[in-house]
Amino acid sequence: MVDFLDFGFYIKEHLGEILFLLGVVLLVIYFSTINTFGTVLSAASFFFGFPCVVFGVFVKLGVFSVKFRSLDGASVILICCSVVLFAFSISILEFLTTSVGFDIFAFRYKIYYVLVFDSRRPYLLVSNVSLLFALGLFLCGLLLKVYSILRY
Numbered sequence: 001m002v003d004f005l006d007f008g009f010y011i012k013e014h015l016g017e018i019l020f021l022l023g024v025v026l027l028v029i030y031f032s033t034i035n036t037f038g039t040v041l042s043a044a045s046f047f048f049g050f051p052c053v054v055f056g057v058f059v060k061l062g063v064f065s066v067k068f069r070s071l072d073g074a075s076v077i078l079i080c081c082s083v084v085l086f087a088f089s090i091s092i093l094e095f096l097t098t099s100v101g102f103d104i105f106a107f108r109y110k111i112y113y114v115l116v117f118d119s120r121r122p123y124l125l126v127s128n129v130s131l132l133f134a135l136g137l138f139l140c141g142l143l144l145k146v147y148s149i150l151r152y
Contacts, residue, residue: 016060023052038094047091054083071148078141085134089127096121 011018026049033042058064058080066072096119103114121127 016056016058018056019052019059020056023049023054023056025049026052034094038096040094043091043094046094047087050087050090051083055080071144071151075141075144075148078137078144082134082137082141085130085137089131089134092123092127092130093121095123 026045030042030045030049033039033045035042058076063076066076068074068077099117099119101116103116105112105114
């Protein structure tokens with residue numbers, strides 16, 4: 001018979017390794033499915049894989065063992081939010097809209113047909129804004145962490 005209490009303790013003891021390995025598997029899926037036009041699978045695997053790797057390392061290093069009602073806790077929350085926003089901004093860049101059309105122009109009394117391949121990234125602005133917010137949150141969290149270390 002399976003004892004769920006022991007299973008919960010096992011998960012609690014090895015959460016860092018589990019998150020890290022899950023993130024590595026998702027990043028391998030991301031790098032194996034990445035292509036020019038982007039897919040939802042590669043975007044989702046990066047969005048979930050990168051934070052899992054980072055949070056797994058954080059759990060293994062004991063970053064989450066601070067009191068969250070302190071400057072250390074606020075800095076950890078800011079850095080974690082920046083990791084998620086960074087993963088969001090990179091994964092949203094996977095989406096690419098393409099269109100193919102013909103362009104007609106005349107040159108020296110001849111008509112030419114030119115194949116026009118147009119590609120656009122419709123979420124580029126959202127990606128840039130979230131990347132700037134991620135950088136700002138990371139710097140604020142890092143400054144709070146340094147301040148809390150120097151204060152004590």
